[in-house]
Amino acid sequence: MVKGGGVATFRQSVEATIPALRRYARALTRDADLADDLVQDTLVRALRSEHLFHGGDVRSWLYTILTNLNRNRLRSLARRPSLSPIEDNDAPDLAGPEAGGRDIERALATLVDEQRDALLLVVLEGLTYREVAEVQGVPIGTVMSRLARARVQIKSYLDGERPALRRVK
């Protein structure tokens, strides 16, 4: 198959987005292996459906695919009993230098999926509200209310956690 200039450009854009996709996936799943599986599925899907891509921003398109794949993954997880350990609340490991990171990680875990997607796309990936609206397929107002709810939730989670943290120290 002869590759035209358009193909090369598409491929290059996909390739250039991989580091950002890995970052986004890592924050979405908070699990390095899962995250990279998700990125790989995203890339395969994108390359295979290149003929379905009718212009526009490749990066947003990839974020869309990854977000949807992750949603599907969570949905199927919800259907089966999970054997993952129950969250450990008396964790002395919370007190180390990692504590801040763990805190935000746990706070993110408490968010509703759509809110977490929106917040990460904005603050971590630097997408505009308009781009996030496209990725999520909702009006900008909905993106903004998801953001607002995510921030309220994280704040109340962190506010609730901190006293416990100090006690551990």
Place this chain on the structure above:
Amino acid sequence: MNEPNSPVREDELHAFVDGELPADRREAVTAWLAENPEQAALVAAWQAQAESIRARYGAVADEPVPARFDLDALMRDGGGTRGRWRTVAAAAVIAAFMVGGGAGWMARGATAAAPSSSGSITADALEAHQLYVVEVRHPVEVPGNERDHMTAWLSKRLGYAQHIPDLQKLGLKLVGGRLLPGPTGAAAMYMYEGASGERFTLYCAKTTTPESALHFREGAGDRFAAVTWVSDKAAYVVSGPSERDRLEQVSKAIYDQIDSDGWKKS
């Protein structure tokens, strides 16, 4: 939309944090925050959240990209480095995409084949397959010679019309069927048997997963394999002995019959 001096709304505070405010409003909001310490604290908290998120995950983008993401390799074996998921028939892939397609962005079509979610149904189906194909006396609840009764019964229980494929041409006789618990309610399993006793099952269940192409998957211990697809909110899993060509032939026949029978819920 806003005059520079109009009162500050909460969504503007978010836009302020995210750099989405026009310059004139940004100044107005900055000035307003200086006089509203409570709101300023809130904004600071949001900014701190964003900082923590970036501090926690930002460095991932600076890691060297692992070799598994080599695009040429991914194109060649379709992400086969994980070894289990492969596209079966190119024609069927295109057909499935067209079913799911439509105008516009097409992201839906592109994300259609979610391995994880259809993977869960495939796992359920393979489990059922493994459990029942070894049964000599009671492999099914309703025998294949009561096809009409079985069709009516399972259509009722699953909530959409069942048309049980006929695989005589492939030398497979309908053993019968049974009702099973599925991921989102009832599921049906139909069993077929060949001249030498080899058994295939077709598992049908409703799903919320979007349309997908055919996927091939090896089952436990590589003794069984399955082909899965999703069409019109129903998932189909054909399981059988792990002989790829034969399984593909059977799956293709079933796929074609389902497609042409209009075996779809409206």
